[in-house]
Amino acid sequence: MPNRPSNLPPPLPPAMPPMPPPLPPAAARVAPRLAHPQHRGFLYDADCPSCPLNCSPRVPPSGSLTPRLILIGEEPGPQEILPRKEQDRRPFIGASGALLWSMLETLGCSREECWVTNAACCRAKKVKLHSQFWMQLFDVKKAAASHCHHRLLWELEYVLAGNPRATIVPLGDYALWATTHLLVPRIYSYRGSIMELDLAKLKRQPPVPTVRARK
Numbered sequence: 001m002p003n004r005p006s007n008l009p010p011p012l013p014p015a016m017p018p019m020p021p022p023l024p025p026a027a028a029r030v031a032p033r034l035a036h037p038q039h040r041g042f043l044y045d046a047d048c049p050s051c052p053l054n055c056s057p058r059v060p061p062s063g064s065l066t067p068r069l070i071l072i073g074e075e076p077g078p079q080e081i082l083p084r085k086e087q088d089r090r091p092f093i094g095a096s097g098a099l100l101w102s103m104l105e106t107l108g109c110s111r112e113e114c115w116v117t118n119a120a121c122c123r124a125k126k127v128k129l130h131s132q133f134w135m136q137l138f139d140v141k142k143a144a145a146s147h148c149h150h151r152l153l154w155e156l157e158y159v160l161a162g163n164p165r166a167t168i169v170p171l172g173d174y175a176l177w178a179t180t181h182l183l184v185p186r187i188y189s190y191r192g193s194i195m196e197l198d199l200a201k202l203k204r205q206p207p208v209p210t211v212r213a214r215k
Contacts, residue, residue, distance in 0.1 A: 042151070
């Protein structure tokens with residue numbers, strides 16, 4: 001090997017591999033928060049054959065199975081029943097739904113963190129009975145919520161198993177009635193109050209709807 005001239009600078013040391021990034025503090029080294037598992041479709045069937053709205057378009061619930069919020073509407077809106085296929089229908093997609101989601105976004109809660117359902121899975125309409133009398137809209141709404149009642153209760157029990165601390169928010173008179181069995185469920189009278197949900201009691205006391213038939 002030839003001699004190295006004395007006037008040259010000393011050789012550079014061999015390149016070192018890059019240092020790994022520093023570890024985060026111990027408090028931050030935890031498992032990442034799992035994304036909310038999403039589901040769309042009925043978890044349990046309603047008593048559709050006995051319902052006056054049988055054969056009407058149904059809107060299935062959808063959302064997170066480990067939700068922060070469980071939102072219960074009264075019934076589907078007109079835009080929600082438009083898709084021809086049931087699996088393409090979603091609750092709370094109309095104008096009021098858009099307002100609701102924008103308000104929740106300002107509070108740091110997205111739709112992906114909510115379970116969204118309705119007290120009745122069909123939109124109410126006047127129904128003509130075999131006796132040629134008409135069921136008024138008020139009676140149809142209550143009858144539909146009654147026939148969907150156990151479907152809703154079993155659905156709530158299933159979803160609450162994913163997050164027992166989820167907050168249930170009934171939106172409307174019939175949603176409040178379905179979760180409390182109040183004799184006079186007026187949502188404006190109870191708005192903002194905190195109420196206890198007793199699913200076992202609600203299952204033991206099935207609702208008995210009545211009909212005011214009018215010619």
